[in-house]
Amino acid sequence: MHHDYELDTTRRDATMQIRTRGRAVLANPMTNRGTAFTTAERQELEISGLLPTGVNSMSTQARRTYEQYQSARTPFAKHNYLANLRDRNEILFYRVFADHLEEMMPIIYTPTIGEVIERFSVEYNRPRGVFLSIDRPEQIEQSLREYGLDADDVDLLVATDSEGILGIGDQGIGGIQIAIGKISVYTAAAGIHPRRAIPIVLDTGTDNLGLLNSSFYLGARHPRVRGERYDAFIKAFVEACAAVFPHAMIHWEDFGATNAHRILEAYRDDYCTFNDDIQGTAAVVLAALLAGINASGQQLPEHRVVSFGAGSAGIGIAQLLMDHMVAAGIPREQAQAKFYPIGLQGLYVDDMDDLLDFQRPFARPRSEVAQWGFRPGENISLLDVVREVKPTILIGTSTAGGAFTEEVVKEMHKHCERPIIFPLSNPTARAEANPADLIEWTDGHALIATGSPFDDVDHNEIRHHIAQANNALIFPGIGLGVAACQASRVTDSMISAAAQALAARANTYLPGSSLLPSINELRPVSAQVAIAVAQAAEREGVARRPLTEPLTDIFQRMWMPEYPPIEVI
Incomplete structure (x- = not known):
């Protein structure tokens, strides 16, 4: 319903019908094309005297x-x-x-x-x-x-x-x-x-x-x-x-973390809803993790994960990675035991009173940390956990800038040839580590993804391209896939399909290559993610309008920023 114009916004080749005249045409940001109006269009729309003579x-x-x-x-x-x-x-x-x-x-x-x-x-x-x-x-x-x-x-x-x-x-x-x-x-x-x-x-x-x-x-x-x-x-x-x-x-x-999880859980089964901070962040990080695991030389069941900053994003990542492990054949109890969440009060332990409902399933047993020599009430730090757990994956969503110190990283690297380290907090000043330091401290062996953009790092004649785990690589494709098939809900399998489609575009065989595609590849990436999401929705039975020709259907839905043909009505 547009009072100034009509346009079929589901087609990339639609004609725009404009019914207004004069200054109203230039006042609407969708009908205005400024100096690009042709001489004939200016006359029909009664704007000839409202623009410079030249046509661009x-x-x-x-x-x-x-x-x-x-x-x-x-x-x-x-x-x-x-x-x-x-x-x-x-x-x-x-x-x-x-x-x-x-x-x-x-x-x-x-x-x-x-x-x-x-x-x-x-x-x-x-x-x-x-x-x-x-x-x-x-x-x-x-x-x-x-x-x-x-x-x-x-x-x-x-x-x-x-x-x-x-x-x-x-x-x-x-x-x-x-x-x-x-x-x-x-x-x-x-x-x-x-x-x-x-x-x-x-x-x-x-x-x-x-x-x-x-x-x-x-x-x-x-x-x-x-x-x-x-x-x-x-x-x-x-x-x-x-x-x-x-x-x-x-x-x-x-x-906020508490409301984000409550709202998502309250409505996701009955309405088409999606939380980018939980599901989108988790999906793009899962994609980078899958690429990193592929490059690490270790099989999925061998990995141990420390989540530093276990709020909405941190727990969302852990949950999706755990679900992927289960789908790969690892028993759920065994998969869940591979995760170590750390918050402001240190490692989460199951007898803590202030854990939120979504954090509690990942809390560690008190009996386990007692064997490490820690008593109730003691703060078990990141360095303590790294020493005891010997993790292969370290994920930061804490906004605590510089928390991944040289001591922490070198301790991790002592027990892991190719540590997967993701300082994901934004903005740059809040990132848990600088990729250049991580490369230096691990002699170029760290597999890295960040939340903010960082420059490439040169080390020992290899240029390391730092993956940015930007949600922009995942949520647009999810939205497009949902819209194209009119999904009634967004399911876990749709999110997992999006992550796997994104991971498939990474080339981890060359030394120093990025774990994720470049931002410049957003449109083809989004198209591939959208197809995977729509097909997963159809498999789940939530697609109200399944795609008949996936590639063509998605392509036709992807609007291009070009001035459409005009019909003056």
Whole structure:
């Protein structure tokens, strides 16, 4: 339902029918193409006098835009320039983004998006998305409809309550920017049309005192609402989404650890929902782990895993890897015994009172650590665990910068020829280790994936390409696969299929090769992941519209940022 234009957003070759005239054409970022309008189109649309005389090709516009982008001096300024471009000419924005994907990904998404979120209320300009307040739950359905899209127009609803934003925590209403950034990646990577996804912030208040005391803050000015009222708000939101957009997947983003798991478990069996921080992170890390295990020379049952930072992401990774072990034939009890989760209070032990429900299954028996010589109440550190367990895999999701010290890494390497070490925390300053140090401390033997982008490392005449375990390698393909087959749910086997499809694209045979594909390969990667997800959905019986010709069906769904033919109506 577009008042200004009509366009079939499920086809890459559709004609855009424009019914408005004059300045209204240039004011809509989907109909505006600026100097690329031909002379004839300008006359029909009554905009001849509103544009300079010259007519430019899209490629010329893209080159000019990129030169303007380069003149911005800071990442934040570059992001603002691109955001303003998106609000003027959305198709050109995606063309420029697609042309410079690897360069602009850190600007559009992490790590720059963190600063954008923090400064949302101060830098507020043009609203984009849907803002839902816990103080007005009766308006949820109406607010969703006000976005102006019909039931069949939407594939994705990217929603956050902003409590667990990246490594910067509670950011209140500013979290709308992470949803906007996520949708930009869905479009650039998987070709999901930007008008088939809606960014949503669930404003439940904030416990960020800086925001509450700022006169500029635009969110609900009270502490976060929790408990029954919060749960009722989430329930009302999910039910309204199902009523208004019955074929859309709800993508949960950056919820606090406790709520993230509770919400996913509460709704995943009855609604099409996906949590990127839990399932997406786990899937992309599983893909890198499978590639690393393949390169390590050790079989899957031989590996022992230490998860440092066992919150939503850390436990999600452990759960998916454990499920993969079980699927490979390892008994569940034996597989679960290979994981050692470490939090702020040290190694999780089963008699601790403050463990969350999703952490408790991985806690170690008190009898085991007693044999190591530790008594109840003692903090069992990362170094202690490495000495006792002799892990082969070390995963960091702690946001504790530098936690993987030289002593820890060398102790691990003493007992493992090719240690798999993943310092995954964002931003760069919070990464548990620098890849250059890991390469040096292990004499080039470490198999590494990081959460933030790092430069390649040269060591002993070998260039080591550092894999970035960026969720952008996985979630766009999952969303595209779900949309293409109209899956009613997102199952564990669909997530596992996505990870295996991604791992299959890694080439670990050459020394120093990356454990994951490059960001520049996002579109083909997303297509392959989408096919695997849709086929897994069909096997699980949750595909409402199974693919008849997978390659063709997925290809046709992948929108390209090109100006469509125009029909003036």
